[in-house]
Amino acid sequence: xxxxxxxxxxxxxxxxxxxxxxxxxxxxxxxxxxxxxxxxxxxxxxxxxxxxxxxxxxxxxxxxxxxxxxxxxxxxxxxxxxxxxxxxxxxxxxxxxxxxxxxxxxxxxxxxxxxxxxxxxxxxxxxxxxxxxxxxxxxxxxxxxxxxxxxxxxxxxxxxxxxxxxxxxxxxxxxxxxxxxxxxxxxxxxxxxxxxxxxxxxxxxxxxxxxxxxxxxxxxxxxxxxxxxxxxxxxxxxxxxxxxxxxxxxxxxxxxxxxxxxxxxxxxxxxxxxxxxxx
Numbered sequence: 315x316x317x318x319x320x321x322x323x324x325x326x327x328x329x330x331x332x333x334x335x336x337x338x339x340x341x342x343x344x345x346x347x348x349x350x351x352x353x354x355x356x357x358x359x360x361x362x363x364x365x366x367x368x369x370x371x372x373x374x375x376x377x378x379x380x381x382x383x384x385x386x387x388x389x390x391x392x393x394x395x396x397x398x399x400x401x402x403x404x405x406x407x408x409x410x411x412x413x414x415x416x417x418x419x420x421x422x423x424x425x426x427x428x429x430x431x432x433x434x435x436x437x438x439x440x441x442x443x444x445x446x447x448x449x450x451x452x453x454x455x456x457x458x459x460x461x462x463x464x465x466x467x468x469x470x471x472x473x474x475x476x477x478x479x480x481x482x483x484x485x486x487x488x489x490x491x492x493x494x495x496x497x498x499x500x501x502x503x504x505x506x507x508x509x510x511x512x513x514x515x516x517x518x519x520x521x522x523x524x525x526x527x528x529x530x531x532x533x534x535x536x537x538x539x540x541x542x543x544x545x546x547x548x549x550x551x552x553x554x555x556x557x558x559x560x561x562x563x564x565x566x567x568x569x570x571x572x573x574x575x576x577x578x579x580x581x582x583x584x585x586x587x588x589x590x591x592x593x
Contacts (some may be wrong), residue, residue, distance in 0.1 A: 315349050315512075316361045323349040324512045327363075333457065336484035338499030338506045338520075339492040340582060346512040347492050348388065351460055354490070355385050381410070384456035388463050390447040394436035398427055398446055401435060405450040421449040424479055426472075440467040448476065452483070459489045465498055477502050496579040508585055516585050520578055527581035532571030533561050539570055546571075547587060549580050563587065 315324040324346045331337060341347050352358040353365060356376045365372040367379055393401055399418065406414035422431055425445040430438065435446065444467045451459060461480070465473045473495070481502040483489050493499060499506060499520070506523055508516040516523060536551065536558035546564040553559075562571060563584045576584070 315346075315353060315358065322512055324353075324360075324509075327509070327512075327514050329507065329514070329517065331488055331490070333488045334485055335505055336481060336489045336491065336503050338503035339490055339509075340494075340496075340499065340506060341509040341515075342586065345510045347509060348462065349512075350509065351385075351387075351462055351490070351492060355383060355460060356380070379458075382457040384451040384453065384459040386447050386451040386461045386464055388466075392435045392443060392446060395434060397432050397434055398422070398438075398449075399431045401446065402450060402453065406453055409454050411454045417453055417455075421452045424452060425449040426475070441469060441472060444468060445472075455487075457487045459483060459487060460492075461490070462492045463494070464491065465493065465495060473498065496582060500578045508582065510586050510589065515589070523585060524576050524578060524581045527563070527576035527584040529573060530565060530567070530584050531561065531563055531574045531576040531580050532567045533559065533574040534568075534571040536560050539568070543568055547583060549583060 316322045327346075327350065339347050339350070349358065353360055356372060356379055359373070367375055372379060393404070396404065399422075402418045402421065403414060406417055411417050422428055425448055427442070427445055427449060430442060435443065438446065444464070448461070448464055451461060451464075459480075464480075465476055468476065477498055480489050480491060484502075491499065491503065504519060506516060506518065506520055507514070508523075531549075535556060539560070543564075545566070546562045546568055548560050548562050550561045551558055561574060561580070562568075563576075563580050564571075565588065567573065
């Protein structure tokens with residue numbers, strides 16, 4: 315995908331997304347994640363290559379895609395003067411959902427909005443508004459669910475609830491979850507896609523990604539690091555009785571660090587900093 319300005323947002327992205335599956339889409343800001351989701355929802359047209367749904371070019375079955383799609387963009391506009399129920403009723407009408415009252419009751423229950431069903435959207439907190447956005451994406455039990463930063467603004471308890479909800483939803487459909495919160499994908503996703511600078515860096519399981527970082531994560535006391543090393547990325551600093559305990563990621567471990575079991579976040583950082591899909 316190349317924008318009219320000449321910016322090449324995506325290059326040589328090749329993916330096969332199959333149901334049922336919960337896929338985590340990861341990458342730094344500006345990596346091309348939003349562009350990819352825009353293409354998958356037919357909001358953008360690729361400037362090269364093709365996107366196929368069930369073997370058919372997406373351009374020829376866009377109407378069918380929209381009927382099977384639930385989408386939560388990062389910036390989702392809500393009608394502040396409507397109540398939660400009225401807004402969901404409006405979205406159900408746009409989607410052509412039959413038996414809309416039953417469908418609305420179901421997503422209101424799933425997102426914990428029962429006590430806010432008659433509240434005007436303008437009166438909701440940021441987290442409650444985010445739940446309304448998730449509810450509209452779930453309307454009609456779509457076969458393809460694409461969620462861009464769905465847990466932003468939610469407290470830890472709500473994030474756990476929605477991770478379970480997305481995991482259940484993925485038992486019968488494709489759920490594509492774009493997030494900066496590694497914990498969200500660590501606990502529920504069985505496939506990870508990492509992109510950066512418009513290129514695919516990784517496509518595989520969380521376990522395989524962690525294996526790639528074995529031998530590239532270490533621990534040390536800050537006082538033992540003789541000097542700053544630009545090749546070493548410190549991932550955490552924690553005060554302890556022995557001093558400041560640090561963890562780091564590096565292509566080659568410094569002598570003062572002892573090997574440590576990688577976390578998924580450290581494995582992700584290692585892959586991004588290496589900048590390629592290499593073993």
